[in-house]
Amino acid sequence: MTSDAENTSQQRTVRIQKLEALRESGLNPYPYKYDVSHRADDFFAGFDELESGKQVISAAGRLMTKRVMGKASFCHIQDDTGKIQLYMKKDVLGDDMYALFKQLDVGDIIGCTGTAFRTKKGEMSIWVESFELLAKSLRPLPEKWHGLKDVEVRYRQRYLDLISNREVKDVFLARTKIVQTIRSFLDSEGFIEVETPILQPLYGGGSAEPFTTHHNRLGMQLFLRIADELYLKRLIIGGFEKVYEVCKDFRNEGLDRQHNPEFTMVELYQAFVDYNDIMELMQKLFTHVASVVPGSTTIKYQGHEIDLGGEWLRISMLDAIKKYADIDISALDENDLVRECKAKGIEIEESRGRAKIIDDIFTEKVQPNLIQPTFITDHPLEMSPLAKIHRDDPNLTERFELFVCGMEMANAFSELNDPLDQRRRFEMQRELSKRGDAEAHVLDEDFLRALEYGMPPTGGLGFGVDRMVMLLTDQANIRDVILFPQLKPE
RNA sequence: GGGGGUGUAGCUCAGUGGUAGAGCAUCUGCCUUUUAAGCAGAGGGCCGAAGGUUCGAGCCCUUCCACCCUCACCA
Numbered sequence: 001m002t003s004d005a006e007n008t009s010q011q012r013t014v015r016i017q018k019l020e021a022l023r024e025s026g027l028n029p030y031p032y033k034y035d036v037s038h039r040a041d042d043f044f045a046g047f048d049e050l051e052s053g054k055q056v057i058s059a060a061g062r063l064m065t066k067r068v069m070g071k072a073s074f075c076h077i078q079d080d081t082g083k084i085q086l087y088m089k090k091d092v093l094g095d096d097m098y099a100l101f102k103q104l105d106v107g108d109i110i111g112c113t114g115t116a117f118r119t120k121k122g123e124m125s126i127w128v129e130s131f132e133l134l135a136k137s138l139r140p141l142p143e144k145w146h147g148l149k150d151v152e153v154r155y156r157q158r159y160l161d162l163i164s165n166r167e168v169k170d171v172f173l174a175r176t177k178i179v180q181t182i183r184s185f186l187d188s189e190g191f192i193e194v195e196t197p198i199l200q201p202l203y204g205g206g207s208a209e210p211f212t213t214h215h216n217r218l219g220m221q222l223f224l225r226i227a228d229e230l231y232l233k234r235l236i237i238g239g240f241e242k243v244y245e246v247c248k249d250f251r252n253e254g255l256d257r258q259h260n261p262e263f264t265m266v267e268l269y270q271a272f273v274d275y276n277d278i279m280e281l282m283q284k285l286f287t288h289v290a291s292v293v294p295g296s297t298t299i300k301y302q303g304h305e306i307d308l309g310g311e312w313l314r315i316s317m318l319d320a321i322k323k324y325a326d327i328d329i330s331a332l333d334e335n336d337l338v339r340e341c342k343a344k345g346i347e348i349e350e351s352r353g354r355a356k357i358i359d360d361i362f363t364e365k366v367q368p369n370l371i372q373p374t375f376i377t378d379h380p381l382e383m384s385p386l387a388k389i390h391r392d393d394p395n396l397t398e399r400f401e402l403f404v405c406g407m408e409m410a411n412a413f414s415e416l417n418d419p420l421d422q423r424r425r426f427e428m429q430r431e432l433s434k435r436g437d438a439e440a441h442v443l444d445e446d447f448l449r450a451l452e453y454g455m456p457p458t459g460g461l462g463f464g465v466d467r468m469v470m471l472l473t474d475q476a477n478i479r480d481v482i483l484f485p486q487l488k489p490e
Numbered sequence: 491g492g493g494g495g496u497g498u499a500g501c502u503c504a505g506u507g508g509u510a511g512a513g514c515a516u517c518u519g520c521c522u523u524u525u526a527a528g529c530a531g532a533g534g535g536c537c538g539a540a541g542g543u544u545c546g547a548g549c550c551c552u553u554c555c556a557c558c559c560u561c562a563c564c565a
Contacts, residue, residue, distance in 0.1 A: 069524060072523075117523095121524080143500085143513090145502080153501095209564085251564080259564065439564085
């Protein structure tokens with residue numbers, strides 16, 4: 001992308017000349033404040049009273065359109081809540097101020113005072129008595145009718161996207177509302193919101209490659225967290241019984257429409273409950289959030305109609321793989337699985353361990369079928385180094401993942417609280433690491449020490465906020481729910 | 491990394507080998523309830539970059555860059 005001064009030179013030069021002319025005439029093109037009595041939504045909501053009372057009001061915003069018709073003009077200003085039409089009349093404003101108006105450019109920020117009135121066509125407008133330039137704009141805005149379409153510019157210069165495309169702003173307002181709703185739900189359930197380190201001497205709690213960084217004074221390598229799990233469990237050990245964190249996590253992975261290297265999760269941990277309780281909590285939370293945004297438990301996502309309000313499907317990982325891939329993995333070791341996948345034409349990467357192969361089968365054969373909300377439960381032991389062994393089957397764990405529209409939305413366990421078993425699991429991961437698995441969990445002695453003091457039975461959950469927002473706002477790409485998504489450098 | 495696509499004026503887009511186009515935006519003039527305001531005129535381009543083919547390249551070829559889609563990778 002080319003973008004700079006030389007490109008916009010003509011229009012920019014004209015605007016800088018206007019700016020200098022304003023300064024010479026004694027006007028500050030960048031004054032300090034403006035008293036706003038009404039924003040657009042207040043104005044429209046109270047219009048009838050404002051009009052009949054002839055009350056003088058003030059409004060401010062960015063000039064978005066401008067129609068000069070000789071001695072009278074119309075324009076629209078846009079504020080945080082909407083657009084208001086202004087009527088500027090030469091014999092009301094006086095010659096000087098009207099001349100100033102004609103010098104304004106679309107994109108300038110102005111404030112005005114005046115009274116409410118309706119035009120002949122019925123548009124609620126302000127009959128402007130005076131206005132003031134609040135900030136001069138030096139670059140032309142995107143085209144008023146088509147808006148800004150160039151995706152790269154939309155992400156790189158998100159402010160232009162937000163100015164030009166109202167529906168984009170609505171998605172981010174919805175995101176804020178969703179996060180608020182999650183918080184208020186968890187608060188009302190008695191959870192305590194906490195903050196744990198982003199810079200960690202060891203990374204843990206997930207299978208992912210981390211970003212590394214360095215602390216100069218301590219002379220040590222640090223990692224940006226890939227998950228919060230191990231710190232939140234330390235808090236459970238410390239006596240907090242219900243904690244959660246809205247956490248930015250970082251994973252050094254490829255980018256696609258469901259992955260951004262920094263993303264937001266909510267993780268929560270509750271003492272004295274198991275994964276069945278957490279499953280109920282997840283469902284309750286999700287349906288509650290949907291009932292606020294978009295406002296219904298029946299939602300549409302990319303052409304699918306999703307019913308969050310009904311019964312959610314539950315199927316064990318083994319049964320799901322039997323059903324969709326026709327493989328009974330419980331009886332098969334790593335070599336058998338490799339053979340079976342080859343026979344069935346399932347693409348897998350060999351010599352990465354049994355867990356990865358099962359995950360490959362699941363991702364390829366099962367996941368795309370999980371459209372309605374589905375809990376996949378009871379994952380094999382090797383896949384789940386932080387989950388407690390299943391009470392009925394020592395080869396499985398008490399774990400679930402939630403899928404909607406083929407997207408993984410959440411991951412939860414009855415948390416492993418047997419410190420000696422946890423040590424063995426870390427050691428299994430170390431073997432995977434030796435075999436070249438860059439995402440294997442690393443052994444965390446400090447965490448093991450904490451576990452050895454005793455952690456109560458605990459249910460834990462992590463879910464992706466970005467993906468939840470995607471689902472609830474019907475966005476296909478994670479970049480459309482992250483204000484400033486990661487891009488290659490310009 | 492593989493496959494497909496896109497890149498032309500500030501923005502949205504036309505332009506399949508023969509002088510670089512439109513609408514909006516900008517500048518000048520007219521216009522006192524317009525609303526994608528209108529009318530008349532003007533300026534604005536290294537056609538993503540570099541090579542090549544050709545008498546002649548925005549267009550054809552090669553390489554590169556950026557972005558999008560898709561596959562792979564990635565809980």
